[in-house]
Amino acid sequence: MELKDRKEGQVLIVKPMGKRLDASVAVEFKEKMAKLIKEGNELIVLDLSEVDFMDSSGLGAIISSLKALGGKGELAISGIQEIVLQLFRLTRMDQIFRIFKDEKDAVSALSK
Numbered sequence: 779m780e781l782k783d784r785k786e787g788q789v790l791i792v793k794p795m796g797k798r799l800d801a802s803v804a805v806e807f808k809e810k811m812a813k814l815i816k817e818g819n820e821l822i823v824l825d826l827s828e829v830d831f832m833d834s835s836g837l838g839a840i841i842s843s844l845k846a847l848g849g850k851g852e853l854a855i856s857g858i859q860e861i862v863l864q865l866f867r868l869t870r871m872d873q874i875f876r877i878f879k880d881e882k883d884a885v886s887a888l889s890k
Contacts (some may be wrong), residue, residue, distance in 0.1 A: 779799075792825065806832060829858075855884070858877055
């Protein structure tokens with residue numbers, strides 16, 4: 779799975795470029811996110827605007843990324859599509875992650 783990333787101030791914006799974040803790409807996603815976190819990125823916006831399917835493995839990979847931050851930073855979600863948002867709500871992950879309509883709002887919130 780390709781991840782595009784760029785910095786905006788202190789915030790790293792990461793955008794998975796695949797339509798699916800599922801068991802077939804979850805391990806690779808988790809490894810790439812862990813590498814970005816080890817490089818010192820502590821404020822991360824995960825832009826899910828391209829992702830239109832996620833299963834429990836994909837959600838688990840995102841949770842692993844949050845755990846990798848070790849409480850030293852924040853991982854926010856932006857651009858989430860309704861079908862993926864339903865998974866976050868069903869699993870109550872919408873109460874764990876801050877979810878923003880768009881990347882701009884997420885970056886602004888994390889920059890404060």
